[in-house]
Amino acid sequence: MTVTLADGVAGSPVLNLSVFGVFVLATLYVVYRASSSNRTAADYYAAGSSFSGSQNGIALSGDFLSAASFLGITGGIAVNGYDGFLYSVGWVVAWLVGLLLIAESLRNTGRFTVGDVLAYRMRQRPVRAAAANATLVISFFYMLAQMAGAGGLVALLLNVTSKGGQAIVIVIVGIIMVFYVLVGGMKGTTWVQIIKAALLLVCVTLTTIFLLGKFGFSLSNIMEGAAQNNAHGDALLNPGVKYGKSGITKLDFISLALSLVLGIASLPHVLMRFYTVPNAKEARRSVVWATWTMVVFYLCTLVIGFGATALVGSDAILRAPGGENSAAPLLAFKIGGAVLLGVVCAVAFATILAVVAGLTLAASASFAHDVYANVIKRGNAEPRQEVRVARLTAIAVGVLAIAGGIAANGQNVAFLVSLALALAASANLSTILFSLFWKRFNTKGTLWAIYGGLGSCLVLIIFSPAFSGGPTAIFPDVDFHWFPLSNPGLVSIPLSFLCGFVGTILSKEPADGRKQAEMEVRAITGIGSGR
């Protein structure tokens, strides 16, 4: 099967651009409207806790249904078949961690940031500084993934194949998203997220129904078509195409699976979403809503991924300018021509914009609220000044994201996201769970867990084959890797739990019993956590 698209000419750039332009204008208008009620710090960071559970649930899924999910997973399934499907399974199951263990307690004990929860019963300054460091590092990695996705998408959408041209587009994307955050704050960002999540869901559902119809409503037929059109043949449908080569790759697979399931409910920008609802019941409802949308979405990715291979062919996908990430757009062009391609690309772009906006907000909130207000000003910052600092930080974060995105351009975005998830699970999960459920947990334990998890994870990423040594590494020309796994989660996540435990045991400073009582009662009952 030959596809003209493989040469990179994908529909008409003018049409693609105008569909995208309409989306940007519409959301900018919404952001502008939402901004008129942004007055206090609570409005800027947490939208005044005014969203309902269902609204926040959609936004929550929007925050997570990033370009990584849409482009990365469909591409992963299209090229690697069953091994790409693992991401889908992990990311659905992961919401149970948030539902059962984290969402409600977090809503009840924090106000704006993860640092609020971690520092609740600990010494404020060191713990808040550590929490902010973790948030900044995690958000930066996650952002890299999104910006890399933007680069690939642009390559396909506008037929910009030069790295310089792609860099210019990444800069434009970055500027728009910083603008969303500066003007709209949490309220504007949430609305962008809701609009985009709805568009994305409609888009994938319709595509899925169309594909199923084309193949006689049989998943089996789609899989058969995929196997025929993929370089791996029948092996595509079985586990092991990507991760089955050796004992090391199998361990890598398990490490990845662990990061996927434990990472989501530890991502700062996802956690921050729980503050936008008025109480714990609504926080629970939002996770339930998010779970439904996730289940539908990831079921669709299975069909779309296999369908893309069946109709476009894995060779054509890999030869396209965006590589693996271009499976979904290519499929759209194949079945719906230039118009559908324009729509799909606009939705994917919107996704990147919205998610990066959410990340920028989380990072800037963490810096302004934890570092500036509580570490530098020791809790005496003026709220207006704090929001000003948050806005300035948003600009700085945006610049960093643009620079990082240009550097990471071309990597598989789902893989980059999995690194961010490993970092999140390593730095945040152990500390959140310990401080909620373990009475003795204290300041030293918190610091050890955050820095132990984050530090080990960073070091292992730097010395992993994903960073140097291989043809697909970020620095392919040098080789200084000694850690065999691409994903460090298998080591760093248990290590952070261990560090938290050992640090607590070794500390001479006992836990603050009064604050522990306050935190536990607040977490479970919500007493004292009114808006």
Place this chain on the structure above:
Amino acid sequence: MTKAIPAAMDSRDPRASRAAGQGFTAFEGVTDGSMVDSDGNPDFAVIQQSPEFQELRRRLRRFVFPMSALFLAWYLTYVLFAAYAHDFMSQKVGGQVNVGIVFGLLEFVSTVIITLVYARYAKRRLDPQRDLVRSRAGVVEE
């Protein structure tokens, strides 16, 4: 919006107002004592020791800990099979659909079921008990 008010103002519970008048003397008999300190703020240490709260915490932990262990174990089983039991996962069960796909989809199903069960449990067993603790602590729901 919720806020704590001194139990003395809580006309629904005469015992609470009596206890509040006695300051901290009713510390031991928690159910009869005040859960509000002299400034009208919730007294978290007292609430934490109260049988109502202990029951709420027990109900919560009795559900979420075993359930978390269960779904994580179930997920890891799936992952281990996908990593090490390729032959088993590759068996066809109908057309091109193999055990691996079915196993993966079962993870979706279990997630849906656990979500539904928890939402129901929370509504029936946690929320009423939570409301009880909150009203005992003098929180007025609006």
